[in-house]
Amino acid sequence: xxxxxxxxxxxxxxxxxxxxxxxxxxxxxxxxxx
Numbered sequence: 431x432x433x434x435x436x437x438x439x440x441x442x443x444x445x446x447x448x449x450x451x452x453x454x455x456x457x458x459x460x461x462x463x464x
Contacts (some may be wrong), residue, residue: 434454435446449457
């Protein structure tokens with residue numbers, strides 16, 4: 431996919447913040463290094 435939607439798991443019908451896939455992958459990679 432081109433984007434990764436992220437939302438609050440407690441508010442499943444709430445809005446989602448949408449990240450580009452590459453940006454999300456970099457975020458996850460950086461978290462693993464922290």
